[in-house]
Amino acid sequence: MRRSFWRTVCALTGAWLLTHAASAQCSRVVFSANPDYPPYHWAEGDRIVGASVALTGRIFDELGVAWEARHVGPWPRVLKSAEHGQIDLIVSLKATPEREAYLVFTHAPAFPNPMAVFSAKARPVRFDSPQDLVGKLGGRTAGDRFGDAFDRYAEQSLTLEDADSLSVNFVKLAAGRIDYVVTGLYTGRAQLLRMGMSDRIVPLPRPVNEGDIHHGFSRRSPCAALVEAVNQRLATAQRDGLQRRLLEEALQQWQRSQAGAQRP
Structure with missing residues (x-):
């Protein structure tokens, strides 16, 4: 019992020392994100706000590290800024081999990012498995992917129309031109709130998949030393x-x- 106690003390002390050594190298974290990805994050003036900022700011406050959630521009510019070390961290994004070349990702997810099927309340669709969508016309945003298994099945057995934006797909769904839309659960709900259509279109209970998104520290930033401490808190x-x-x-x-933005 005594030995176990001291092992725990040593582990906690080591974690404290690691965090404070990293903090000494990184006195302030500047992070950014996709400026149009609600409810995870979105731009308001020169700031980024949303769930990612609420969580990340809380973590850095616990670590005693100053932070700033900065709007640096369009999404490609955010990625380039981290690649060149102009910002320290990108919050809540998908880990890919290409991004891992310049970002150190947390192992623990920052947030769940499940994909869902949305249908019109007036024309409900059953979805217990992808087979339930056979014979129906679906919509997706061009370039979207929903996991290897679903994507393979969709290519072989489903009929999906690509649109330039999620808003176009929801308009088509509301008009009865398609039977369902596949997109992110939370981003889809946010888009419906933006369009004032959340009372007409709803996500179905069973997700297409249970994806995750992670935080990525710039490999050129001294703040990358905080990755393990942030990982533990995530x-x-x-x-x-x-x-x-x-x-x-x-x-x-x-x-x-959105309600405030629509007021005259």
């Missing part, structure tokens, strides 16, 4: 259900911001 947030709660709160924040 894992704790996941166990506590904090991430999903923050997403629901951010959807309400997004809805209020």
Whole structure:
């Protein structure tokens, strides 16, 4: 019992020392994100706001590290800024081999990012498996992917029309021109709030897949030394259900911001 106690003390002390050594190298973290990806994050003036900022800011506050959520421009510019070390961190994005060349990703996910099937309330669609969509006409945004298994099945057995944007797909769905739309659960809900259509189109209960997104520190930033400390706190947030709660709160924040923007 005594030996176990001291092992725990040593582990906690080591984690504390690691965090404070990293903090000494990184006195301030500047992070950014896709400026149009609600409810995870979106731009308001020169700031990025949303669930990603709420979670990440909380983590850095716990670590005693100053931070800034900065809007640096369009999404390609955000990626380039991290690649060149002009920002320290990109929050809540998909880890890919190409991005891993210049980003150090957390192992624990920043947020869940499940894909879902949306249907019109007036014309409900059953979805327990991809086979239920055979014979129906679906919509997706050009370039979107939903996991290898679903993508392979869709290519072989489903009929999906590509559109330039999610809003176009939801308009087509509301008009009865397609039977369903496949997109991200939370981003789809945010888009419906933006369009004022959340009372007409709803996500179906069973997700297409249970994807995740992660934080990525620039390999050129001294703040990359914080990745393990951030990883530990993300894992704790996941166990506590904090991430999903923050997403629901951010959807309400997004809805209020859209209502304010529409007032004359």
